[in-house]
């Protein structure tokens with residue numbers, strides 16, 4: 001290969017059996033170590049269960065040549081289509097520059113086609129739609145069917161950021177499984193469309209090296225090879241890298257890109273990295289990179305938004321599968337937002353206070369303008385996972401019955417803070433000032449003097465009353481007061497009414513207490529003519545911090 005080659009990663013996504021693997025095969029000339037359903041379990045089940053990688057090189061189109069590249073290498077990341085494997089797809093989609101959505105033309109958009117579109121919307125900017133299996137439509141109906149399906153998918157795409165995507169119709173494997181070696185149809189046009197819609201992705205060689213490992217195997221006498229994609233930075237032979245999940249550091253012995261030895265690799269490259277021997281079974285998939293860049297996370301804080309196709313409520317305290325990179329973990333979610341987002345900063349700020357939300361709200365469409373609510377989530381993981389800062393995440397309900405035909409992807413987000421301390425609940429959550437609006441109601445037991453009343457039932461006996469001293473309350477008769485202190489042992493409090501009680505309130509309280517006295521003298525069950533007035537209520541509105549250990553409360 002002479003001249004500079006640009007590597008462009010394309011995710012091949014679509015519903016199960018739409019023909020993704022067949023298409024990748026038809027497109028590729030060079031197969032990497034891990035392509036085309038080599039996994040023995042894949043063969044048994046007849047479906048792709050892992051990411052497959054393959055590549056082919058074409059002449060760089062003019063706009064890529066203008067960036068100094070002579071050739072363009074397409075690396076296809078063949079993602080599994082089966083619903084249960086969506087977590088693998090999400091992992092695969094994090095490393096792609098563009099996406100090819102394969103649609104079986106005889107079936108149209110199916111549930112996982114829609115889910116793949118959602119993933120694409122979150123994780124990539126470039127989409128090409130491929131209608132496959134055109135050979136299954138009788139020749140005379142092919143043109144009309146392609147036109148009809150094109151109209152349909154364009155309607156769907158109009159609601160996404162991919163409204164102007166190209167649509168190409170092919171037969172990746174005419175005749176299907178039984179056919180013997182028939183040439184694919186339409187693939188040359190597809191390659192042309194791929195060239196045209198390619199671009200020079202932002203590649204950044206600065207910053208710490210980060211590598212997403214998708215396969216790992218050893219070669220006797222050489223070492224262990226990790227194949228994957230460089231997510232960030234660069235690495236050279238002899239550099240030291242860390243595999244955090246194994247808690248080891250290793251020296252890079254050699255590297256290969258599609259069977260060519262290389263000395264140095266950088267962001268976006270697909271590469272096999274050889275290090276000194278370790279058991280490849282210990283690292284099926286995961287992250288490695290410059291020592292201490294990868295964090296072990298016990299939980300994260302993220303800015304999130306609801307995926308509009310998800311039709312169920314997303315409630316605080318509910319559990320979701322959270323996928324970050326190749327990792328998927330169960331997490332308990334707690335949502336909160338900016339009360340008045342006009343006045344809040346662009347990102348999360350520990351110095352601000354946030355309002356607890358019972359559920360994650362869908363973005364509202366007001367007068368055709370989507371208002372972007374600023375919402376955040378605290379995601380507490382069931383077990384620690386390896387992640388890197390600035391990652392995207394997807395929250396989903398993967399255990400939802402796929403036969404319901406509902407989108408299982410619930411929310412998407414960007415990481416803001418990673419909790420790397422096992423005891424983050426004690427040490428870090430207090431910093432996230434999220435409050436709930438609370439209200440308590442008590443009644444005036446009696447008047448102590450013109451400016452002071454004794455209130456019962458406002459606080460429970462075992463409540464730490466000290467937290468409430470100094471807070472404002474309002475009487476149902478209109479006066480405002482301040483909780484001045486506790487009274488006795490039963491949770492009663494003294495409330496000071498600085499402006500003094502109104503005469504009407506005093507009369508009412510006197511009436512109520514004389515009614516009670518009569519009651520005490522043996523007429524409890526007889527309604528006293530003096531005692532049919534409502535008791536005077538005392539209302540306390542306050543904010544209670546949700547994540548704070550100190551159970552701090554403040555006035556509303």
Ligand SMILES: Nc1nc2c(ncn2[C@@H]2O[C@H](COP(=O)(O)OP(=O)(O)OP(=O)(O)O)[C@@H](O)[C@H]2O)c(=O)[nH]1
Pocket residue numbers: 014015016017018019020021022023046047048049079080081082132133134135136170171172173174175176177178
């Ligand atoms: N007639 C016809 N059959 C095809 C075509 N492309 C693929 N097939 C058949 O469709 C079936 C599924 O093809 P695959 O390429 O394994 O589909 P896939 O989308 O990779 O499947 P998963 O990875 O399991 O989701 C196989 O039996 C193929 O032979 C095509 O263009 N025409």
